[in-house]
Amino acid sequence: MSTSTESYTDVLIIGAGPSGLAVAYWMARCGINARVVDKRGTKIFKGHADGLRGRTTELFDSMGIAHRVLQEADYAAQLMFWRPDENGKLKRAGHLQFSNSSSSPYKMAMLTQGRIERFILDAIKSSSDLEVERGVVAESLSYDASSENHSQKYPVTITLRTLSEEEATPYSYPGASEIPAELDDQPDEIQKRKHPVGTIETVRAKYLIGCDGAHSWTRKQLNIPFEGASTDHIWGVVDMIPITDFPDIRRPTSLDAESGHLLIIPREGNVVRLYVPLQEDEVSATFDRSTVTLDTIRDRVKKILSPFSFDFKICHWWTVYQVGRRLAQTVSKGRVYLAGDAVHTHSPKVGLGMNMSFQDGFNLGWKVALAVRGVAFPSILDTYASERHQLAQMLVDFDRRWSAFFLQQEQQQKQQEQDPDASSAPQDNSAAMAEVFRESELFTEGYASFYGPNSLVQKGSTAMAKHLVAGERFLPAMIRNQAGGRPSLTTRLLDSDGRFRIVLLAGDMRLKDQQSRISALCDKLTELLMRFTPPKSKLDSIIEIKTIHSAPWMEVELSDFPSIVHQFDEEQGWDYSKVWSDSECSWEPRCVGNAYETWGVDKSRGAVVALRPDQYIGWMGELEDVAGLTQYFEGILQEARPRSVL
C-alpha cells in the first residue's frame, strides 16, 4: 500500500496550532511557497486554550479578523476574589480591575481555541491557496549545515507519512458530549488528503518551523534540551454548561474555599471553563492521570463551591494535566526554528499560552518570509531568538510567581489537615495577587515586548514621541481617513501584509513651515523607497508610507501632501487609504482626536516612526532624520536598486 514521493518547498511548518498558523498566515500573505502539516486529522473544535489577550486581538485586527472575535467572545475587565468570611461562609473578598492604561481598544477575550484557529485559517484562505495538510506526521529529519548559507539551497530533508484516520485521531477523555454543530462553521477536514494513507513523502525545505507542541518532535530531533520540571500539581480543567446558584459563575473568579481553590473563566455562549487542583488524590511523580474521571472533577468543584449548588449535564471537553514549567535551551538550529509550546510550557491558568504561541509565530513568520523572498537579510532571523526566548523565560517566571498563590493555598490546607486547630480560613492573598498582576500586566497582556536593541529595533531618543518605545507596539488610536472621513483604529489600517511602514506623523499641515518640512522629507523618502523597491514593483511594495497629520480633516486637502504619500497608479488612481487625520468624529465616540497625545507627539512638529511588518516600532526620529531612517533600513533590507544607479 505504501508509496513514496519527493518534493520541494521553501518553508515547511509542522503543527497547525496557534504558532504554526501564525507562521502560515505570513507565508500566505507574503506569497511564499510553503506547506503546513499537522498530525491530527481535523482542526480542533473544542477545548484547549481560550484566553485572548488585548495585544493578540490588536494583531488580529491587522489581519482583518478581530471583528469576528469581538462578535463571538465573552470579555471581562475584572477578576473577582472569593474566600470564606470569619464564619467560614464564602464571600466576595473584592475584585481586581484590569488596567485601562494600555490605550488598547481590546480587553481580555474568552473564546475557544477552535474558533480562533478558524478565523486564522479563513484569513489564510482569503489570501492564498495554502491549506493545512491534516493527518500527516513527520518521521525523519536530516539537516545539511553546509548548504545553510546558500539562500537557494534546501538544507532540510524530512520525511512525512500520511496517517490513517485512526492514527490521526487524538485521545479524548471520556464523558464529554458530542461537538455541538454550532461550535464551528466548517466541516472536518480529514477528507482533504494530499496523498493516500501510508504514503511516505520526502520533502526538501529551505526552512523548517517546528510548531509541534510541548512534546515537539522537531525539538527532539535537534537534541535541544527542554529544561525545567513537571511540578507535582495535578489540575482538572473542564468546559461545561454550569447548573449553579453561585453568583459569579459568569465572571472571571479566583475562589479560595476551605476545601480548595477554583478558577472560573466564563466563555462564549453559556460555556464556562473551570480549573481545579485535584489534590485530594495522592499526587506524585507516578500519579496515574487515568484514575481521574469527569466525576472526580465534578465532585471536587461541588465540594469547593458548597454551600452553593453546582452540577452540569453538558460537558464540551475536559482534561487532566500536570503543570510542567519548561523552557527550550535554544529556539533554533541553523534554518530550523521552534515556536510556541515547543519552546515553553507552563500552567494554562495564566491564560497566556495561546497568545505567547501565536505571537512567537507572528514574530518569526514575516522574518522567514522576507528572507526567503530575498527582501531582507537572512540575519534578521537572529532577532527571533533574542526577542522571543527572553519573553519565554519571563513567561515561565511569571507562571511560577502567579501559581505560587494557588500553591500557598494548598500548603496551608495540608497544614490544616495536620493541625486542625490552625486558622480555618484560607489566607487572603488577593492584595499580593493584585500587586503581581499589576506589575506584570503589560507583559501578560502582550503590550510590553522588550524587543531589541537588535538589527530590527534601534533604541534611541524618544523626545519626539514621548510615549512610544522602539521595540514596543505602536500604541493603537482611532483616526480618520483624510479623503473620506471614515474613522478607523490604527491596528486595522496597519495591515499585516509583510511590508515595513514609515508612519509619517506629519503634524499640522495648515502651517507653511510644516508643509516645507514634509516636502523636503518626502523628496528624500522617494529616493529611500526606490533603493529597496525591485524594478517594476510599486514603490510601496516593500516599505509603505502611512501619513497621519494632526490638523482637522476638513481643513486640509489630500493634494497638500507630496504625491509619494498618496501614490498614483495608472489603473487605481490616487491611493486614498494612505493619509489619515488625528481628528475627532462626532458619530464615533471612540474617535476623539487624541492620537498625537497618546503617542506623546507634538501636534505641530510631528515625527517619523518606522514599523516592522508586525507593527512593532523599529525606529523613531525627527522629520529631518532621514539619515537615521536610512541607516535603519540599510541594516535590514537588501538593496534592490543601489544608490549609485539612481
Place this chain on the structure above:
Amino acid sequence: MSTSTESYTDVLIIGAGPSGLAVAYWMARCGINARVVDKRGTKIFKGHADGLRGRTTELFDSMGIAHRVLQEADYAAQLMFWRPDENGKLKRAGHLQFSNSSSSPYKMAMLTQGRIERFILDAIKSSSDLEVERGVVAESLSYDASSENHSQKYPVTITLRTLSEEEATPYSYPGASEIPAELDDQPDEIQKRKHPVGTIETVRAKYLIGCDGAHSWTRKQLNIPFEGASTDHIWGVVDMIPITDFPDIRRPTSLDAESGHLLIIPREGNVVRLYVPLQEDEVSATFDRSTVTLDTIRDRVKKILSPFSFDFKICHWWTVYQVGRRLAQTVSKGRVYLAGDAVHTHSPKVGLGMNMSFQDGFNLGWKVALAVRGVAFPSILDTYASERHQLAQMLVDFDRRWSAFFLQQEQQQKQQEQDPDASSAPQDNSAAMAEVFRESELFTEGYASFYGPNSLVQKGSTAMAKHLVAGERFLPAMIRNQAGGRPSLTTRLLDSDGRFRIVLLAGDMRLKDQQSRISALCDKLTELLMRFTPPKSKLDSIIEIKTIHSAPWMEVELSDFPSIVHQFDEEQGWDYSKVWSDSECSWEPRCVGNAYETWGVDKSRGAVVALRPDQYIGWMGELEDVAGLTQYFEGILQEARPRSVL
C-alpha cells in the same frame, strides 16, 4: 428531456434579492418548510444597490451580521455640495451633516449588494438547510380562494421550470471588467440544481411571496395595477475605480456643474459609484438605451467634473436606467404577497431601495412564519399592507421631491441653452435640499416607520417611556450583562429569532418597593407566558422576557430577580443572557449608562415594553398594567393552554 415532478411547501418565495432573502431569513430562523427560487443562475456579485441605512444595519445586528457590514463598508455622515462660484469655477458650496439625533449606533454604510446578500445567505445557512434554488423560473400560477381560510390547505399552485445556464444568465452591459475574485468569498451557485434543466415542477404552497422585482411576474399574475409612470430622465450609473484629482471623490457629493449634475457615492475598498443624468441624448419615451455605452458615461462625467481630471480603467459594473416611479395598488391577494421592487420603484439615487425592500421582507416574513406555525392568528398578516404600503407611498413621494432638485438643475440648463444670456451658474439649492433632507431623515434612515395602530401596534400613553413610540423601533442603547458585565447593544441582544419580547425595564432593583413591584408583575407574567406557550416547550419559546434594570450592575444580584426572568433549565442551568443593566462601562466608551435616559424612562420606576419579533414596539405600559399587556398578546397569539386549564 423535460420531466415533471410535484411537491408541497408551506411557503414559496420567488426572488432572492433583499426582500426575498429577508423573508427567507425568517423562514430559516422559525423552522418553516419553505423554498426560495430565483431565475438568475447565481447570486449577484457586483452592481445594483449599495446604500445601507442605519436602521437596516440595526436589524442586521439582530441577525448577527452587522459586524461584517462594519468591517467592509465605507461610511459617511455628510453630503458635500459642489457648484460653480461667481467665476464659474467648481467649488465646495457647503456640506450637510447627517443627523446624530437618532441615537443609532450606525451611520449610512456603503457596500455592494452582493456582499450584503452574502451576509444574509450566511445567516440563513447558519440556522437551517434552506438554500436558494437558482436558475428556476415560475411559469404559471393558480389560486384557490376557497381554501384560503383553512390553515392546512395549499391554495397556491405554481409551476417552476429549471433553466439552462444560458437562460439563467442575465444581460450585462459590455465594458465592465471581470468580477474581481475578492468581491465575494463563495463560488457561483448554479451547479447546485435541484432538478435537471427543463424540469417542470408543480409546487403547492400555503403562501406565495413574490419578491421578483420591478417587473414582478407574480404581480402580473395577480393583475395588480402598477401605478405611476416612467419619467423622461435617463441616468447612467457606474461602479469604477476613479483616476481623478477631484478632492471629494471619497465623500458623498452632490455636484451641480454648468454642464450637469453628478452624484458621487464612495464605496468599499477603492470603488466609487457615480450617478449621472444623460440628458444630452434625446430623451423620450422611445429612447433607446442600447445607444449608451460606457464611454458615453465616462465622457459625460469628464465634462461635468472639468477642470478636474477624470477617467477610469477598471469598471466593476454599469447600467443605464430610466427612472420609473410606480406603486402597486395593493401588496397582496389572498395568501399571495408582494414585497420590495414588486411593490414600489423609484430613483436609486435616494439610496433607499435595498433598505425598503429588505425591510418589506423583514416586516412580512415573521408574520407569515408565525401564522404557518399556528403561533399567531393569520389576521396579523393584514398589518403588512397597512404598515408597508403607506411607507412605499411615502418613498415614492420623497423620491419625487428629492429628484426635483436634480430636475431643476436640468431645466435651468435647458433654459440656458435656449437663452445663453441667463445666469450661467446653477441655482444653489443646497439649503432647500438640506431642508427636505432633514425633514425626511427619520424616514429615509428607516428610524421612523409609522406603523399602526393595528393588531400588532397599540398606540397609547407614552408617559412611562417618553421617547419611545408604539409602532417605532426600540431605540438602541448600550447596556451591560448583569451576570458577566459584558457590554452590548440592545440591537444585538434582541435576536431576530421569531419571538415576541417583553422588555422589562425593572428600574432600580436596590429599592425594596421596586422589588415588590417586579415580583408582583412576574407572578402575573408567568401565567401570561404559560397561556401562549405550547406544552413541553420552554416558557420563553413564544414570548421572551428581557430585563434591563437601572441599578449599577455590581450592586444587585441576579438572584434579586424572580426566576421567570432568568429561567432555569435542567440542562442549561440559569439563563444568564436575559438580565441586563443600564450601567456605564469604563472600558467601552460607547457604554455610558444612559439607556433609560434615551428611552425617557424613570430610573426608579421602570416600565414594560412589548416588542414584536422585528423589534418594533407593539405596546408600552406601567409595571402594573398586566391587563393591557395581556390584551395586546390576546389579539395576536393563539392560546396554547387556555386560561381555564391553568
